[in-house]
Amino acid sequence: MHELPQQLANGLILGAMYGLIAIGYTMVYGIIQLINFAHGEIFMIGGFGALTVYLWMPAGANLLAIIPLMIIGGVICSVAISTAAERFAYRPLRGAPRLAPLITAIGLSLALQQAIWKWYPDAKKDRSFPQFKGEAIDIFGAHIQRGDLFVLITAPICMIALGLFVSKTRAGRGMQATSQDPDTAKLMGINTDRIIVMAFAIGAAFAAVAAVAYGLKNGQIGFKMGFIMGLKAFTAAVLGGIGNIYGAMLGGVVLGIAESLATGYMSDVPGMELFGGGAWKDVWAFVLLIIVLLLRPQGLLGERVADRA
Amino acid sequence: MLILTTVLTTGALTLTACGSRDDGKKSSASDTQTVVIGVDAPITGDLSALGLGIKNSADLAAKTANKNKTVPGIKFVVKPLDDQAQPSVGQQNAQKFIDDDTVLGVVGPLNSGVSQSMQKPLNDASLTQVSPANTGTELTQGENWKTGDKKRPFKTYFRTATTDQIQGAFAAKYLYNDAKIKQVYLIDDQKPYGAGLAASFKATFTGLGGKITGTDHVNPDDRDFNAVVTKVKKSGAKAVYYGGEYPAGAPLSQQLKDSVQIPLMGGDGMYSADFIKLNKKAQGDIATSVGKPVEELDSAKSFIANYKTAGYKDAYEAYGGGTYDATWSIIEAVKIAVAANNGKLPDDARAKVLDAMSKVKFDGVTGPVSFDEFGDTTNTMMTAYQVDGGKWASKLSEAYKP
Numbered sequence: 001m002h003e004l005p006q007q008l009a010n011g012l013i014l015g016a017m018y019g020l021i022a023i024g025y026t027m028v029y030g031i032i033q034l035i036n037f038a039h040g041e042i043f044m045i046g047g048f049g050a051l052t053v054y055l056w057m058p059a060g061a062n063l064l065a066i067i068p069l070m071i072i073g074g075v076i077c078s079v080a081i082s083t084a085a086e087r088f089a090y091r092p093l094r095g096a097p098r099l100a101p102l103i104t105a106i107g108l109s110l111a112l113q114q115a116i117w118k119w120y121p122d123a124k125k126d127r128s129f130p131q132f133k134g135e136a137i138d139i140f141g142a143h144i145q146r147g148d149l150f151v152l153i154t155a156p157i158c159m160i161a162l163g164l165f166v167s168k169t170r171a172g173r174g175m176q177a178t179s180q181d182p183d184t185a186k187l188m189g190i191n192t193d194r195i196i197v198m199a200f201a202i203g204a205a206f207a208a209v210a211a212v213a214y215g216l217k218n219g220q221i222g223f224k225m226g227f228i229m230g231l232k233a234f235t236a237a238v239l240g241g242i243g244n245i246y247g248a249m250l251g252g253v254v255l256g257i258a259e260s261l262a263t264g265y266m267s268d269v270p271g272m273e274l275f276g277g278g279a280w281k282d283v284w285a286f287v288l289l290i291i292v293l294l295l296r297p298q299g300l301l302g303e304r305v306a307d308r309a
Numbered sequence: 310m311l312i313l314t315t316v317l318t319t320g321a322l323t324l325t326a327c328g329s330r331d332d333g334k335k336s337s338a339s340d341t342q343t344v345v346i347g348v349d350a351p352i353t354g355d356l357s358a359l360g361l362g363i364k365n366s367a368d369l370a371a372k373t374a375n376k377n378k379t380v381p382g383i384k385f386v387v388k389p390l391d392d393q394a395q396p397s398v399g400q401q402n403a404q405k406f407i408d409d410d411t412v413l414g415v416v417g418p419l420n421s422g423v424s425q426s427m428q429k430p431l432n433d434a435s436l437t438q439v440s441p442a443n444t445g446t447e448l449t450q451g452e453n454w455k456t457g458d459k460k461r462p463f464k465t466y467f468r469t470a471t472t473d474q475i476q477g478a479f480a481a482k483y484l485y486n487d488a489k490i491k492q493v494y495l496i497d498d499q500k501p502y503g504a505g506l507a508a509s510f511k512a513t514f515t516g517l518g519g520k521i522t523g524t525d526h527v528n529p530d531d532r533d534f535n536a537v538v539t540k541v542k543k544s545g546a547k548a549v550y551y552g553g554e555y556p557a558g559a560p561l562s563q564q565l566k567d568s569v570q571i572p573l574m575g576g577d578g579m580y581s582a583d584f585i586k587l588n589k590k591a592q593g594d595i596a597t598s599v600g601k602p603v604e605e606l607d608s609a610k611s612f613i614a615n616y617k618t619a620g621y622k623d624a625y626e627a628y629g630g631g632t633y634d635a636t637w638s639i640i641e642a643v644k645i646a647v648a649a650n651n652g653k654l655p656d657d658a659r660a661k662v663l664d665a666m667s668k669v670k671f672d673g674v675t676g677p678v679s680f681d682e683f684g685d686t687t688n689t690m691m692t693a694y695q696v697d698g699g700k701w702a703s704k705l706s707e708a709y710k711p
Binding site: 011013014124125126219228 | 311354357407496524525526527528530531532533534535536537540542543549556560563567568586588589630635
């Protein structure tokens with residue numbers, strides 16, 4: 001079992017990335033009850049935004065120095081696309097039956113994927129992404145790559161910043177109020193349209209950070225990467241209790257660790273030899289989701305809401 | 310549905326109108342008859358670099374045959390169609406070739422999966438198909454080839470690329486005998502190509518006395534393989550054999566190097582410059598590919614020179630030489646059919662060309678070309694490559710005999 005710390009670390013890193021993306025799902029859902037299926041593509045576009053900034057930089061620039069610029073570039077692209085999607089694809093459908101914006105979201109997801117495929121230079125195949133040089137660092141018996149440190153550091157920072165924002169600022173409280181009851185919030189003088197745009201923007205910014213982490217970790221990004229990651233992040237959001245921002249992070253980490261452990265150990269369980277491979281990890285992730293939803297339909301940190309349960 | 314079919318057929322006929330007009334001349338006893346060779350390859354999309362190389366190389370073969378008057382009285386024309394690497398599009402293209410009476414042979418496609426959808430319609434139309442790139446063993450030897458029950462499913466299907474059965478076995482032998490690695494962890498992506506390759510690797514490797522320290526499967530769309538890599542590390546393997554393609558192979562190799570210093574080995578799906586571009590730790594990784602690098606072959610010198618002279622915009626890429634030979638085999642078959650019919654195309658030209666395929670024998674770009682009873686090339690030349698200093702360096706070429 002001496003590789004257990006390594007498997008836990010693998011899962012934690014993957015899970016932190018899921019969690020960062022899941023925040024976008026959970027905030028948008030918490031406020032307008034829309035599952036924004038195009039969020040995976042917002043994540044993907046953040047990656048391409050960061051790559052573009054990197055390609056503009058002079059060759060040989062120190063990666064550590066330009067990472068902040070890459071994050072800014074990614075965030076700008078993601079936020080721009082996400083708020084534009086809100087304005088032109090979702091806002092006209094506000095008040096329509098819930099199925100309409102959901103279908104719009106799926107259509108938008110495909111459109112964004114195809115747009116990158118068609119217009120981003122060489123994006124028809126995976127593009128290579130810069131990576132940190134240097135050896136892995138040993139922490140509690142687990143090898144942590146330099147690139148993975150990025151997500152381990154940024155994820156908690158993002159969470160704390162978001163937590164402070166929501167609880168301490170005026171805009172954050174407006175957000176809470178809108179999520180509880182949009183109509184009453186409007187009567188109290190809260191500009192709900194602005195709050196909704198803000199939710200889309202914050203979710204997109206976090207997705208862009210996750211995309212930079214994804215690129216640094218895997219050394220490549222591609223136009224298809226948003227689909228699987230988006231689906232997993234959505235699962236994480238539901239697992240943690242959709243609408244709850246801490247739940248999103250917790251759901252992500254639980255999901256990531258479950259995947260790692262299932263890949264690593266499921267084949268050691270007697271009778272499960274056939275189901276232990278890496279190809280099965282998605283299966284176990286969804287099995288976990290079903291179990292949690294059977295026992296706690298509101299998710300791990302979700303609150304039971306009478307009319308929605 | 311009927312209307313749709315009618316519209317499509319009419320469209321196809323309109324598109325091929327030029328060919329039909331030439332066809333009309335045939336009866337007027339003019340000296341040249343036109344034979345169209347269909348080319349099916351991914352000309353747009355992910356794999357377009359390889360596809361364009363196929364298209365151009367086939368074109369070069371036809372032009373060379375016309376210039377040298379290889380078949381007196383016959384003018385060869387190439388008709389390329391784009392399959393976008395998708396089986397459904399490949400099937401439509403097959404139908405377009407079938408509907409055009411002047412098409413006497415089809416070169417392509419690139420992907421084994423696309424071939425699976427084209428084989429049956431072409432077979433029903435007795436239209437000869439020669440693929441320069443398919444390595445899926447079941448294409449020529451049937452679904453049960455793994456159990457030794459070899460049965461040729463389609464009499465019209467031929468290829469100038471050798472099979473994954475030979476490729477996997479060659480890889481195992483190279484790793485065991487030449488790279489001296491005896492403990493291997495086996496990973497595949499569960500697609501027909503990857504799984505077939507891994508199965509044949511495993512059979513030969515264990516047969517030689519090598520040890521498989523563990524096996525796993527991954528999802529080809531995945532990019533995070535750390536959990537699997539941790540298992541590899543625990544197993545004590547000295548190398549990983551991966552049955553799959555480079556988009557997932559590259560991050561797998563890199564995560565492997567991050568954790569443990571052992572090479573990744575794969576087949577021609579990994580033998581790509583993009584594998585190295587996407588993977589900064591590719592140094593030492595090994596791949597096998599079919600044939601010999603054409604640059605090292607004397608027989609390919611004139612092909613390379615002519616390709617350059619013809620001024621194609623795109624490189625001939627990995628399958629250029631094989632495509633030239635595939636196209637040339639059809640030209641040779643037409644030659645045999647025409648010679649047996651007093652210098653004219655026979656009426657049942659497709660059937661006659663197909664009959665002639667088994668007699669085709671010539672020295673091609675990639676070496677001697679002929680086909681065995683399954684339609685497989687008798688040239689089983691394989692090459693092992695290793696990443697050295699940011700590019701693939703050829704290590705060993707040999708004609709592998711299972």
